[in-house]
Amino acid sequence: MIQKDADLQPFNTLTIAARARYFAAVTSIDALREALTFARDKKLPILPLGGGSNIVLTDDFPGVAIHVGLKGLTMCEEGGATRICAAAGENWHQLVMRSVEAGLGGLENLALIPGNIGAAPIQNIGAYGVELKDTFDSLQAMDIATGDLLRFTAAECEFGYRDSVFKRAARDRYIICEVTLKLPQEWQPKIGYPALAQYLASAESSATPLTPEQVAEAVIAIRNSKLPNPVDIPNAGSFFKNPIVSDAQYVALKAQHPELVAFSTGDDWKLAAGWLIDQAGWKGRLRDGVGVHDRQALVLVNPGHREGGQVVSLAREIAADIQHKFGVTLEPEPRFYP
Template sequence: MADFHEFYPLRAHNTFGFDSHARLAAHIRSESDLVSALSDPRAAGLPVVVLGGGSNVVLTGDLDASVLLMEIPGYEVGHDAANWLVTVGAGENWHATVGRTIADGMPGLENLALIPGTVGAAPIQNIGAYGVELRERFHSLRALDRQTGQFVTLDLDTCAFGYRDSLFKRDGRDRYIITAVTLRLPKVWQPVLNYGELARELESIPAPDAAQIRAAVIAIRSRKLPDPAQIGNAGSFFKNPVVEAARRDALSAQYPALVSYPQPDGRYKLAAGWLIDQCGFKGLDDGPVGVYGKQALVLVHHGGGTGAALLGLANRIADTVEARFGVRIEPEPVIL
């Protein structure tokens, strides 16, 4: 039987640091632990919540659920003709994995350095930063299909990745529990330096290698984003909204400084941080919660607050942005 703990404290399992307890919680360190926890009669009838690093969730209260703390380890290297294929356990730390693959001579993840969370959570969000998304470095994943009770392998097309989106946030939500991810890292590596901020950071280095790009990404992120160990946060709280070209053009005519990025489908991604900043929220303190002074996209918890209070602030920000710009911004984290 699974090693379940009752009324288990989750403060250390969410990077906002909100006090919350799980009715039941179990540490999942193998696929057999996962099968055992799901079949345990003590958890019968309870919803299942999987938590990795807790860097993409807002806990708004205690969870009347069976919480599975994903800690499956693993790191195996294979290859095909063109790529290194690195299979990593879902419980491994993402940032540490980026560093390890580069140290092992398999670059490709450097733009995704310092993103908090576990490897198993990365496909759910299709994490992305500085010109690279996970789907560009993804081969397949292994997961338990709760509908059939079988372990399955899902390829790139099946995962249906989109901007901060995937199968696991839509039709596959609550169906699949990811236990391992296989990354596809090209043997012939090309740096991705088309993101302006990253290019400027590296302009003094004529031909940066992967380690130098990783270091530059860490430097940028460290300047912009607070360390969750010091200030509770979940990184960028809002998604950048994507709008039709006509809508972007109308906004740009009204607001010439509007920050936007063209998308392959002809639409434009707007910088949510810029929209929020224009509404005067950057640096706002709202009691124990607030908006980070260096980056308007980041909501913070100074201690003693609740997820409900943070969600109230988030809704206020979204309402204000929509009233001014006619564009609705949506949160990235999962609200529990």
């Protein structure tokens, strides 16, 4: 059913007040096709919505907002691995917890990442040294222009750091309906990320062989200690990507800032964007209802429920300051609409 003039505030974790000209909540493939047909007939743009944790609504949306609520999750053993098929509307963290409670490894480092499964491949979500692509098998997506269902392999998704083909060549061309993951039966924990390694080294669990559930619990404890729950403080999670710089630029920055936090990617260096923002003096600053979280400088918060334009303005001001002070470009993780 298509609604007119719908309130989008409940559908974005920054709680930005915005409205959509039309809105459809779809729970089936047929309903999704009908909503897309409606939009095509009226020549209107599409705004796909899931958990709403990776968008910034800068104004009212002049087209059709479609909340993708497709449900369904199956697990089965296949060729020495466990195959998980999850519909786009399933909650990501709940999927992670179901997997670790079943004794399956591979997703535990990605616990407590907000949002639904449909958005995970677009962003190639990642945390604590693990990315979605590490266990990704394939996905099914609907062509917005035709309503056809297509299958994408990992290679066709062209995953990169917080990136995929759906943010580039396939941008605004598909709506993801289902994601398939393959978790290995032979599992080894990935605990090399400094914060995770430090936490586990001081935990009692480090004295025995780790389980996926123990690693997930450690990740949850770390995230809860420094990241605000959107239910309590409106936010969109990590607002900026960690910038990647050349070896030469890293050496120059390290000489100027000996405490610089960075991680080698092989040929380049990934800088900790939160450290840069903190060093620039933005951490904990609140201005007219929007600001930077006081425990994690990478997170912009909107406790005043202000307009999206104010959030974007603050983000641009921070990025300009980092460029001026460090010569480093910050790129936002969430997408701005319209």
